[in-house]
Amino acid sequence: MSSADDWKDETVIRATYRSQDLLPAFLDLLRELDPVSYSAWVTSTWSIPPAYVADEGDESAWWESEDCSNCIETLFDELNACAPDGYYFGAHPGDGSDFGFWKQEEDL
16 A cells, blocks of 8 residues: 555646546545545445446446536545645646646745
């Protein structure tokens, strides 16, 4: 198991805003950093994504749904909770499609 310190200033995923790409990458990272939270996700009463999405693939309407957006938003919160001191999980300040743990900028 790695720690978020291993991911400081490192890209988790880049060059995409597609939920189909982000959700699995964020879940994989959560599994690595916080297995307890990850287990809670995968054993919850609702699956992520729902089983029917496997049949529909990337073209499933679920990827553009509010449920999917809420999942990704919650994953941001979960990963932020894993962030090292002085860092946040999210988009890089200079590249909005580069997601990882980035140093918080000091307020001037």
